Amino acid sequence: MDDHRKELLKNLPKIDEMMLLLERGERLAGVPRELVKEACRSVVEEIRGRILADKGKNGELCLPMEEEAADRAARIVEGFGAYRLRRVINATGVILHTNLGRAPLCREAIERIIEVARGYSNLEYNLEKGERGLRYDHVRELLCALSGAEDALVVNNNAAAVLLVLNALAEGREAIVSRGELIEIGGEFRIPEVMMKSGARLKEVGTTNRTRLADYEQAIGPETGLILKVHTSNFRIMGFTEAADLSSLVNLGKKHGLPVMDDLGSGCFIELDSYGLEREPTVRDTLATGVDVVTFSGDKLLGGPQAGIILGKRETLERIRKNPLNRALRIDKLTLAALEATLVKYLRPEEALSDIRVLRALTEPLADVKKRAKRLAAMLRRALPEGLNISIINGTSMAGGGSLPTREIPTVLVGVRATTLSAAALEERLRQWETPIIARVADEMVLFDPRTLDREEFTAIRDALRALLANEMG
């Protein structure tokens, strides 16, 4: 090691002196000493690392004074206090964007969360009887009324629901599934793997593209515990295909005394095909087949909080409720409050369609989207006549979240070109804005899809672009 670097290493800022400086100031008042010291240590380590790594041009290296090192440490500590989980503006047109938190909650759901979180609640307390109650009871009646199910249970998410049902109904036994339904949803959720973790044994039948009722029937034996149907939510096999429908599987289950489960994935209470969307059987249609149990997410087409909803026959649900995994996968009170409020919306489907944001986005008529695109374009033109080139372009939105994968949802986009910045640079700056704005880039333009934006977010986009381009120019 050369002398210059040895000299630098000997004179690194002293942690004790940094601590003295920080303790004299008000900046980190009240922050535990150990936490501040750790930050000081990491600053010194970082400087040491840079000295050791900097080969050849060490003549240019110099050490920060204690004041500067202490300031860096203070900034690290202050950084801990800055929220990292933040609200973002989704201009991508992907309505159920799993990376962006899927469904935004309706106003009432948010209000219920605040109300229930603020104090104590009757989460597991029966107010009439003055004794212990069940947390599921708050949504059970509502779910049954909306779906026609005999009984209902909710857990943390749909992956948990599938795991729990498989474990409760088929642990140590075989669960029969079509080869065409052995799907991966993303985020490590693969049917064969979840099946293994549940303790059920996978019994594959049929082929990737064709599975007949007879394939299921032939696979039934003394080891069989369950017949499982899985909604192939995020892909479609086209062409020469065949699948056994749920009703015939239900009959087959009855004949052999086996429960039948349908993992619906999205689960929807309102028919969406009249809005030009793909035909998805509603939860009520599915249960009307007599299926023993269905599972679906709370934050996909339902448009509520993350949750796994389990509906079905009373005796089947009783078995599932008593399973010890249920306790481990249980839903928390804030989610429950939001779920209840979201479900109440569905008592009046018109209200659900207008107040639940993912439903509104999915069903908004193209003419209305176009009107709003023009409004956004006009707002931007008015605010930034010099800095932007603005166009209106036809495009497509996507349902996302592994829902309605094949139907393209037509939309009208606002395309923005900045005179002083490339599209990639503009996209990056918007993404790193105070309230980050996530947009697509194509053809050297940043694209904003009004389908996933509301009025207040239009204003936020305008203000961000204005401030950002003003920084850029001066």
Ligand SMILES: *Cc1c(COP(=O)(O)O)cnc(C)c1O
């Ligand atoms: C999305 C999905 C799941 C997982 O649901 P999460 O709520 O994300 O846990 C399971 N099965 C199917 C068919 C799905 O579409």
